[in-house]
Amino acid sequence: MANMFAKIKWKHFINYIVVAIAMIVFGVMSLTGALSSSTVYLLEKIAIAIILAVSLSVVVGFLGELSLGHAGFMCIGAYLGGKASLLLEPVMGDGFLTLIVSMIVGGAIAALCGAVIGLPALRLKGDYLAIVTLAFGEIVRSIFMNTKKESFGGSLGLETPRYDKDILFIIAFVFVLITLAVLQNLIRSKHGRAITSIRDNEIASKATGINVTKYKLIVFTISSFFAGIAGVLYSFSNYTVQSSKFSYNYSIEILVMVVLGGMGSINGSIIAATLITFLDVKLQTILTGDLAVLQDLFYALVLIILVIYNNAPALKGFRETHNLKVLLDRFRKHSPADRKDDEAKWDRVPTKISMDEVLSVDLQPQTTYTPDKPKKEGK
Amino acid sequence: MSTTVLKIENLGISFGGLKAVQDLNLEIKEKQLYGLVGPNGAGKTTVFNMLTGVYKPTTGNFYLDGENLTGKAQDVINQKGIARTFQNIRLFNNMTVIRNVMVGLHNRPEFKCGVFASIFRLPSYYKTEKAMRQKAKEILRIVGLEEERNNLSCNLPYGKQRKLEIARALATNPRLLCLDEPAAGMNPNETADLMDIIKFIRDEFNVTILLIEHDMKFVSGLCDEVTVLNFGTVLAQGKTRDALNDPEVIKAYIGG
Numbered sequence: 001m002a003n004m005f006a007k008i009k010w011k012h013f014i015n016y017i018v019v020a021i022a023m024i025v026f027g028v029m030s031l032t033g034a035l036s037s038s039t040v041y042l043l044e045k046i047a048i049a050i051i052l053a054v055s056l057s058v059v060v061g062f063l064g065e066l067s068l069g070h071a072g073f074m075c076i077g078a079y080l081g082g083k084a085s086l087l088l089e090p091v092m093g094d095g096f097l098t099l100i101v102s103m104i105v106g107g108a109i110a111a112l113c114g115a116v117i118g119l120p121a122l123r124l125k126g127d128y129l130a131i132v133t134l135a136f137g138e139i140v141r142s143i144f145m146n147t148k149k150e151s152f153g154g155s156l157g158l159e160t161p162r163y164d165k166d167i168l169f170i171i172a173f174v175f176v177l178i179t180l181a182v183l184q185n186l187i188r189s190k191h192g193r194a195i196t197s198i199r200d201n202e203i204a205s206k207a208t209g210i211n212v213t214k215y216k217l218i219v220f221t222i223s224s225f226f227a228g229i230a231g232v233l234y235s236f237s238n239y240t241v242q243s244s245k246f247s248y249n250y251s252i253e254i255l256v257m258v259v260l261g262g263m264g265s266i267n268g269s270i271i272a273a274t275l276i277t278f279l280d281v282k283l284q285t286i287l288t289g290d291l292a293v294l295q296d297l298f299y300a301l302v303l304i305i306l307v308i309y310n311n312a313p314a315l316k317g318f319r320e321t322h323n324l325k326v327l328l329d330r331f332r333k334h335s336p337a338d339r340k341d342d343e344a345k346w347d348r349v350p351t352k353i354s355m356d357e358v359l360s361v362d363l364q365p366q367t368t369y370t371p372d373k374p375k376k377e378g379k
Numbered sequence: 380m381s382t383t384v385l386k387i388e389n390l391g392i393s394f395g396g397l398k399a400v401q402d403l404n405l406e407i408k409e410k411q412l413y414g415l416v417g418p419n420g421a422g423k424t425t426v427f428n429m430l431t432g433v434y435k436p437t438t439g440n441f442y443l444d445g446e447n448l449t450g451k452a453q454d455v456i457n458q459k460g461i462a463r464t465f466q467n468i469r470l471f472n473n474m475t476v477i478r479n480v481m482v483g484l485h486n487r488p489e490f491k492c493g494v495f496a497s498i499f500r501l502p503s504y505y506k507t508e509k510a511m512r513q514k515a516k517e518i519l520r521i522v523g524l525e526e527e528r529n530n531l532s533c534n535l536p537y538g539k540q541r542k543l544e545i546a547r548a549l550a551t552n553p554r555l556l557c558l559d560e561p562a563a564g565m566n567p568n569e570t571a572d573l574m575d576i577i578k579f580i581r582d583e584f585n586v587t588i589l590l591i592e593h594d595m596k597f598v599s600g601l602c603d604e605v606t607v608l609n610f611g612t613v614l615a616q617g618k619t620r621d622a623l624n625d626p627e628v629i630k631a632y633i634g635g
Contacts, residue, residue: 182498189497189504190485190511193474197482200471207431207465209457209486209551218494264473 012188015180015267019050023173030166038285040165044237046277047172048230051179053257053273054266055226058183060255061264062192063219064199065122066130068251070227072137073110075246077228079144079152081106082160082235094161099171103232110228111221113140118220122213125202134248145243157242160235172233179226184266186222195219196264260306275306381409382444384587385430385461385555389439391611392429399425400611403439407555410581413589414602414619418631421608423591424466427557430589431463432456443554458486460554464544464561466591472533476524476543479532480515483550490514515550521583522546522576538569542576549580556580558590562597570594574601599623607631 026043029035035043052070059067085102092098121132144152152158186192195215197205206212235241257276261268279302283295309315320326383406391401400422407413415423428434430441432453440449448456462483471479484490492507519525522542527535532543541561548556561577562570574597581588592598598605599619607614607628615625622628 185498185500186494190481190490190492190507191494191497193478193482194485196474196478197471200473201469203433204465204469204471205482206453207433207457207463207469208483208547209454209462210482211454 012184015184015270016177019173019176019180019270023170023177027166027170027173030169037165040169041237042278042281044165044169044172044233045281046274047169047176048233048237049254049257049273049277050176050270051226051230051233052254053261053269054179054183055223055230056254057258057261057264057266057269058187058195058219059223060258061262061269062187062195062199063216065216066126066255067133067220067223068130068248068255069117069133069135069137069140070223070254071246071248071250072133072140073114073224073227074231074234074250075137075140075144075243076113077106077110077231078235078241078246079158079231079243080109081228081232082158082241083152085161085236086158089161094163096167098161099163099168099236103171103175103229106232106235107225107228110231111225114224114227115217115221118217122216122220134251137246137248137251141243141246153241155243157240158235159240160238162239163236168233168236172237175229175233179229180266180270182222183226187266191215191218199264256303260303260310262310276303383407384409384411384444385589386442386445387430387439388441390426390429390436390441391438392425392434392436398611400429400608401438403606403608403613405606405616407587407589409587410585411587411604412577412581412602413587414598414605415589415591415608416593416595416598416605416623417608417614420610422611423608424559425611426608427463427559427591430456430555430557431461457551457553460552461557462548462551462553462555463557464541464548464559466559466563468537468540468544470532470540470543470547472531474532475529476532476535477512477515477519477528479543479547480518480550481511483547484511484514485551487550487552518546518550521549521580523572538565538573541565542573545576545580549584549586552584553586556586556588558588558592560591560593562592562594570597573597577601595623 026035030040052074056067056070059065081102084105085098088098088102092101117133117136121129121136124132145155147154149156187195194205194210197208197210198212198215202212234245253276257272258269260276261270261272280299283298287295287298385405385407387403387405390403392399393401403426405413415426417423425434429436432448432451432455435450440447442448443460446459448459448461451459471482474482490507490511492503495501496503516525516528519528522545524535524539524542524546527539532540535543541564545556545558545561548558558577562573565573577588577590578601580586590598590602602619604617605619605622606616607622607625609631614631615622615628
């Protein structure tokens with residue numbers, strides 16, 4: 001057991017730790033009344049965005065399938081979770097228990113829908129799957145829009161019970177931690193390797209004996225479960241659920257978070273989700289009145305800048321030479337012993353190599369040239 | 380007389396009007412090294428694709444250890460014991476070398492660990508993970524890639540990528556290993572090295588090997604028996620030296 005703890009890779013836990021610290025700090029602040037209600041609302045929105053982005057990142061970044069129906073699953077969770085809490089309230093009271101049960105109900109039904117949709121849809125690939133999921137999201141949205149007022153509120157939206165904001169926001173963060181734990185543990189296991197192998201080369205994956213359909217279905221189901229959970233959280237945080245919120249625009253917004261954070265990077269998705277949500281909400285509060293028309297413009301501009309910063313080759317090179325690690329290394333290099341070593345190495349670099357020397361290398365095994373030695377490329 | 384591992388009966392496939400392979404009959408004995416040769420477009424890879432379930436044969440059947448596997452899904456066929464490598468390398472490029480092999484170990488019964496056990500990190504997760512890593516290292520040592528186990532597989536040179544494909548196929552614990560041009564793109568030293576590795580693998584893992592290759596030195600140095608295909612039909616079959624010296628075969632290869 002002790003050995004097991006010694007071998008823990010702290011790198012793998014950094015995101016739990018950061019989220020947990022954020023939860024504790026903000027939790028204490030909100031309980032002591034140091035946070036305004038708009039900040040609490042922002043934090044809830046960030047937590048919801050993180051759950052959505054991380055769950056979609058497993059589908060897009062690890063399984064390698066493009067899904068544009070994530071808002072659809074969220075919609076199912078929001079409506080059914082909200083409805084469940086309305087139905088459960090007379091039986092179980094308006095406390096903690098109702099909240100948790102309705103969240104699980106919303107998540108489970110979204111997962112079931114994910115499985116049912118996934119079964120036929122996952123036989124498709126790439127763009128075709130993207131279009132089917134897009135259509136699915138729109139179908140779900142318009143079904144809820146056209147329900148009767150008594151059942152799901154119709155176009156007016158569904159009113160959900162009001163829970164204590166402080167508790168809700170802590171629960172949201174707990175669910176962020178659960179999402180991270182489940183999805184990261186799945187990815188960092190033999191099943192995760194199978195999933196990643198499908199992304200890298202589906203044909204080879206099948207030939208290696210991986211049941212591709214099974215794994216696609218598992219990932220799709222788990223991902224829609226968490227999308228459903230995020231939907232329920234959203235419905236409680238907003239007090240009402242309006243189907244117009246879950247249009248394909250929102251699916252694409254989640255996809256933007258995943259792409260911006262980097263495909264196949266869970267931590268990246270968390271950071272991108274936080275940034276984008278923060279930006280979105282802040283722009284709405286800063287640019288009011290006549291300037292409100294500029295909200296979308298600024299949002300789009302920042303997105304473009306972020307994507308270019310992430311992916312332009314010139315900027316990538318710039319970041320490689322100007323990051324914190326390089327800076328620290330440079331400080332370390334200031335000890336005289338290191339510098340001497342460096343100079344000595346540069347002296348030994350031959351300025352001119354004749355072809356004879358190159359050809360003679362093979363004939364003289366005592367030279368240090370070893371063609372088979374693997375090159376350690378810095379990554 | 381040793382037992383028959385693979386038996387192919389009248390196997391054939393046509394794409395529309397094109398008969399890519401027809402009336403292929405062959406029998407491979409246990410621990411045999413069997414060659415499948417022929418000019419470009421003869422249908423060799425199509426035979427592999429049928430044996431591994433990529434294509435469903437239109438006629439005929441094939442049996443592995445007496446069990447009919449015709450028309451089964453790819454992953455099922457692999458789990459039953461036919462593993463393959465690809466002519467154009469298909470590795471999991473964004474994964475490290477050792478993980479590529481660990482994907483191959485996925486379905487082995489000794490490394491069973493359910494999705495729930497993985498998510499909740501039950502003790503069985505730690506146990507299988509450790510055992511898989513150990514086994515993968517062992518397999519990599521055999522093909523000589525242990526040193527590179529933590530490199531990304533796309534950064535390996537061509538010859539080593541081919542070896543890694545063999546290692547991954549081997550990890551699935553196959554009865555029959557199908558190698559599609561294993562020596563393509565290798566230099567003569569690497570080819571000689573590969574011949575030793577293939578022989579070693581056969582003896583160490585008790586695996587029967589069916590291989591496609593254009594390098595005739597490689598084939599005649601390695602295979603006991605060959606089948607020569609041309610335009611989807613069998614030109615010659617039998618002991619390697621006799622089949623390759625068949626006048627029909629020479630005509631197909633160099634014209635006459």
